[in-house]
Amino acid sequence: MTDLAHPSPADEARQGLRLPTVVFGAVLLAGLIALPFAADAVGMNSLISLGSRVLIYAIAVASLNIALGFGGLVSFGHAAFFGIGAYVVAMLSNHADWGTPFLGFIPGTNSLILCLLAAMLSAGVAAAIIGALSLRTGGIQFIMITLAFGQMVYFFFTSLSAYGGDDGLMMSGANAFFGLNLRNRTNFYYLCLTISVAGFWLYWMFMRSSFAAVLDGVRQSPDRMAALGLAPTRHRLVAFILSGIGTGLAGGLLANLLRFASPDTLNWNTSGLLMIMLILGGVGTLWGPFLGALVILVLEDVFGAWTENWPLVLGIVLLLVVLNTHGGLVALIRRLTGGRL
Amino acid sequence: MAGDAILTVRGLVKRFAGLLATDNVDLDLRAGEIHALIGPNGAGKSTLIAQICGTLRPDAGSVRLRGESIDAMDAAARAARGIGRTFQIVRLIDDATVTQNLLVALHVRNGRIWQIFDGPGSRADLSREAAERLAAARLDGIAKARVADLSHGYRKQLELVIARAMKPAVLLLDEPMAGLGQAESTEMIRTLSALRAEVPMLLVEHDMDAVFNLADRISVLVYGRVIATGTVAEIRDNPEVRRAYLGEEDI
Amino acid sequence: MTLLFEQMLNGVQYGFMLFLLAAGLTLIFGIMGIINLAHGAFYMAGAFIGTWVAGVTGSFWIGLPAGLAGSAVIGLLVEFLVIRRLYARDHLEQVLATFALVLIFNQLATIVFGRQPLMAAPPQLLSASVELLPGLIYPVYRLAIIGVGIAVAAGLYLLINRSRIGMLIRAGEADREMVRALGIRIKLIYTLVFGLGAVLAGLAGYLAGPIYSVQAGMGDRIILPTFVVVVVGGVGSIRGAFVAALVLGVLDTLLRAYAPGMLRGIMESSAADTLGAGLASMGIYLMMALVLMARPQGFFPAKG
Numbered sequence: 001m002t003d004l005a006h007p008s009p010a011d012e013a014r015q016g017l018r019l020p021t022v023v024f025g026a027v028l029l030a031g032l033i034a035l036p037f038a039a040d041a042v043g044m045n046s047l048i049s050l051g052s053r054v055l056i057y058a059i060a061v062a063s064l065n066i067a068l069g070f071g072g073l074v075s076f077g078h079a080a081f082f083g084i085g086a087y088v089v090a091m092l093s094n095h096a097d098w099g100t101p102f103l104g105f106i107p108g109t110n111s112l113i114l115c116l117l118a119a120m121l122s123a124g125v126a127a128a129i130i131g132a133l134s135l136r137t138g139g140i141q142f143i144m145i146t147l148a149f150g151q152m153v154y155f156f157f158t159s160l161s162a163y164g165g166d167d168g169l170m171m172s173g174a175n176a177f178f179g180l181n182l183r184n185r186t187n188f189y190y191l192c193l194t195i196s197v198a199g200f201w202l203y204w205m206f207m208r209s210s211f212a213a214v215l216d217g218v219r220q221s222p223d224r225m226a227a228l229g230l231a232p233t234r235h236r237l238v239a240f241i242l243s244g245i246g247t248g249l250a251g252g253l254l255a256n257l258l259r260f261a262s263p264d265t266l267n268w269n270t271s272g273l274l275m276i277m278l279i280l281g282g283v284g285t286l287w288g289p290f291l292g293a294l295v296i297l298v299l300e301d302v303f304g305a306w307t308e309n310w311p312l313v314l315g316i317v318l319l320l321v322v323l324n325t326h327g328g329l330v331a332l333i334r335r336l337t338g339g340r341l
Numbered sequence: 342m343a344g345d346a347i348l349t350v351r352g353l354v355k356r357f358a359g360l361l362a363t364d365n366v367d368l369d370l371r372a373g374e375i376h377a378l379i380g381p382n383g384a385g386k387s388t389l390i391a392q393i394c395g396t397l398r399p400d401a402g403s404v405r406l407r408g409e410s411i412d413a414m415d416a417a418a419r420a421a422r423g424i425g426r427t428f429q430i431v432r433l434i435d436d437a438t439v440t441q442n443l444l445v446a447l448h449v450r451n452g453r454i455w456q457i458f459d460g461p462g463s464r465a466d467l468s469r470e471a472a473e474r475l476a477a478a479r480l481d482g483i484a485k486a487r488v489a490d491l492s493h494g495y496r497k498q499l500e501l502v503i504a505r506a507m508k509p510a511v512l513l514l515d516e517p518m519a520g521l522g523q524a525e526s527t528e529m530i531r532t533l534s535a536l537r538a539e540v541p542m543l544l545v546e547h548d549m550d551a552v553f554n555l556a557d558r559i560s561v562l563v564y565g566r567v568i569a570t571g572t573v574a575e576i577r578d579n580p581e582v583r584r585a586y587l588g589e590e591d592i
Numbered sequence: 593m594t595l596l597f598e599q600m601l602n603g604v605q606y607g608f609m610l611f612l613l614a615a616g617l618t619l620i621f622g623i624m625g626i627i628n629l630a631h632g633a634f635y636m637a638g639a640f641i642g643t644w645v646a647g648v649t650g651s652f653w654i655g656l657p658a659g660l661a662g663s664a665v666i667g668l669l670v671e672f673l674v675i676r677r678l679y680a681r682d683h684l685e686q687v688l689a690t691f692a693l694v695l696i697f698n699q700l701a702t703i704v705f706g707r708q709p710l711m712a713a714p715p716q717l718l719s720a721s722v723e724l725l726p727g728l729i730y731p732v733y734r735l736a737i738i739g740v741g742i743a744v745a746a747g748l749y750l751l752i753n754r755s756r757i758g759m760l761i762r763a764g765e766a767d768r769e770m771v772r773a774l775g776i777r778i779k780l781i782y783t784l785v786f787g788l789g790a791v792l793a794g795l796a797g798y799l800a801g802p803i804y805s806v807q808a809g810m811g812d813r814i815i816l817p818t819f820v821v822v823v824v825g826g827v828g829s830i831r832g833a834f835v836a837a838l839v840l841g842v843l844d845t846l847l848r849a850y851a852p853g854m855l856r857g858i859m860e861s862s863a864a865d866t867l868g869a870g871l872a873s874m875g876i877y878l879m880m881a882l883v884l885m886a887r888p889q890g891f892f893p894a895k896g
């Protein structure tokens with residue numbers, strides 16, 4: 001039961017587009033489009049990669065929000081889907097290099113589209129299995145079980161010595177996409193931006209959907225939904241699978257950005273990090289996932305440059321945020337702007 | 342006026358730690374009737390409702406809806422089959438508006454629950470129906486209010502509107518008058534009375550005025566057993582009932 | 593055969609380690625309704641503080657109370673500063689706040705003690721080995737851990753079933769609201785239970801020192817299997833934690849000992865070792881999945 005003070009998730013979406021939201025979105029998009037030029041102008045190329053990372057994590061956090069914010073499913077195992085996405089992409093493109101089929105029958109490929117689709121499919125299947133088992137329980141067990149399954153996936157991938165084991169799996173280059181050079185950070189950034197905008201639009205559609213409205217009912221009042229004749233578990237499972245698919249996509253993009261599938265993506269700390277971004281940005285909100293990813297990754301960049309104790313800073317910030325605020329950054333901004341955003 | 346049995350309960354037994362909560366209960370709910378279930382606190386009324394709804398598994402006995410056994414179904418499947426209910430403590434989606442609550446119910450009723458990327462435009466028909474139903478129940482004034490902010494009386498009324506919107510075959514009402522003020526009670530009695538023709542109701546209620554006002558038949562549950570079933574007059578005159586239960590109250 | 597027996601004993605010893613952690617964790621959840629991801633921090637605190645004091649004084653027996661006291665102090669501080677404010681919060685906020693503590697404590701341990709593992713040795717008294725069976729020579733220290741585990745299990749049984757505090761604890765499991773309604777003293781009970789959990793974890797950490805390595809992040813490695821123990825045993829049930837800890841401890845140890853060897857029969861040996869180790873690590877999670885399919889609430893579902 002999550003009675004975390006959401007700024008009423010479905011509400012803002014159901015009301016449709018209001019002018020401040022449109023203006024905010026347009027300004028944000030213009031800023032994101034302009035970022036590579038600005039970075040060039042000030043000679044800080046690393047900003048472009050940071051921008052790509054923010055967009056990728058925003059996709060993952062928005063996906064987590066589908067399970068956590070709308071479904072009320074506090075998953076501490078989303079690193080599994082993130083990592084599966086990354087590993088599937090790296091494995092397929094390595095097999096393309098080696099000229100051997102994956103698992104003996106799936107041909108390797110270096111096509112970005114195929115790799116990302118495979119990443120989403122694999123993460124979706126994993127989410128279906130993990131979700132079906134974990135949803136047999138609820139509350140605190142659900143948290144611990146998703147955490148444990150996440151660890152299981154971690155151990156699985158790090159035990160595959162053919163795919164790098166503990167060291168992770170390098171890729172010889174980024175995937176191919178219509179002759180576009182994705183090693184170029186600006187190109188890759190715009191690719192991420194395009195996918196993010198499309199994903200954001202789907203996410204917004206999702207928030208306004210019938211499914212989300214029913215899911216919101218399942219989260220808040222499962223007894224009421226059962227009395228209406230709705231079996232809550234199926235809805236939760238579908239939400240969990242959708243969430244896994246989106247997170248897998250983000251993982252696949254991250255592997256392309258880093259040209260490396262890292263065991264760190266599977267670590268439980270990554271699950272925690274995605275949750276931190278979500279709660280900081282605002283659970284169940286439209287802009288929260290992006291804002292949360294932006295703030296955390298920028299802070300990490302800034303603090304990481306002059307102290308190696310970034311995790312300590314992150315821990316303290318998180319503790320203060322959880323103990324003292326309700327609703328995260330979006331709620332804060334809404335308070336500051338008098339609810340116009 | 343009363344017709345065939347829509348809901349038949351036969352031999353329901355439920356034990357809690359050796360205590361019989363329902364002891365071989367038989368009950369019929371007929372088309373067109375309001376059947377009141379009365380009894381002292383702890384008589385097993387809520388336990389019986391829970392067993393009919395499927396939130397509690399009986400140790401023995403069966404429940405049939407229109408002659409068809411629903412024993413193997415869980416609560417959601419029974420509700421989908423036509424067992425509607427309200428709760429003693431109102432259960433609604435608190436952090437949503439009145440209209441949204443009703444809309445979610447209509448979505449479930451029409452099976453429009455898997456549309457993952459449809460927009461509000463695609464549910465204009467349901468929105469219209471919701472508005473009509475709220476207007477008919479004279480709740481249109483609070484259509485945009487958040488349910489958590491509503492008074493207890495409004496919440497009870499909304500729950501009834503929702504239960505009704507599902508077009509159930511039978512309706513189980515768990516203390517619909519509880520906590521209502523005088524005016525709200527009168528309103529609720531009027532609503533339920535008018536609803537009789539639409540759906541048969543099993544009414545668990547402590548407010549005897551309401552029961553005698555509304556019920557076509559009454560069953561009296563004492564210590565998990567039905568000690569009498571009959572019309573209002575029959576129950577009033579039944580000496581066993583008077584001894585076991587009504588004697589405590591001045592009627 | 594003796595090797596198998598030795599591995600079984602190792603498994604039992606590891607199982608008691610898990611039990612020391614799981615008992616506190618499940619008790620804290622059962623009574624206070626709090627999920628504490630930072631339980632591993634108390635394990636780490638007991639190990640670091642105890643081992644450091646033992647190193648400075650040269651005595652294991654001075655390190656022991658120091659480690660226990662250290663984990664108790666940190667446990668009580670955490671309860672007072674953070675956990676107390678989480679009772680009325682939902683699970684998500686509890687998880688995030690205690691996850692923040694994990695980040696903070698891991699980093700603090702690195703700052704204070706550095707990245708190098710601290711060296712710990714068993715005390716003179718227990719450093720010998722004994723011949724349990726012909727050909728089976730076993731370290732006394734590991735037997736001592738098993739003994740401590742049994743003593744703690746018995747002590748917890750007596751505490752919960754025979755004492756006044758235990759009565760309140762049981763009442764708290766049955767009806768948290770009721771006990772909460774009894775007033776201010778429940779706060780004291782919560783603090784004591786949390787402190788007890790921290791001390792048990794600290795004890796496990798200190799005892800683990802001579803066997804595993806004492807370093808930052810050591811809590812993470814054992815806390816995840818501990819969660820599995822708690823879930824498989826039934827959240828809130830000490831009896832369940834006891835059974836699950838021993839079963840999973842033995843299972844895990846046997847898999848680690850034998851899985852690579854078995855795989856070596858069918859594949860190249862270095863790959864077999866990595867895969868075997870991976871499968872062994874996954875073993876308890878697979879076990880958890882199987883248990884959940886049969887009994888979603890674990891071995892001993894706690895009421896309330």
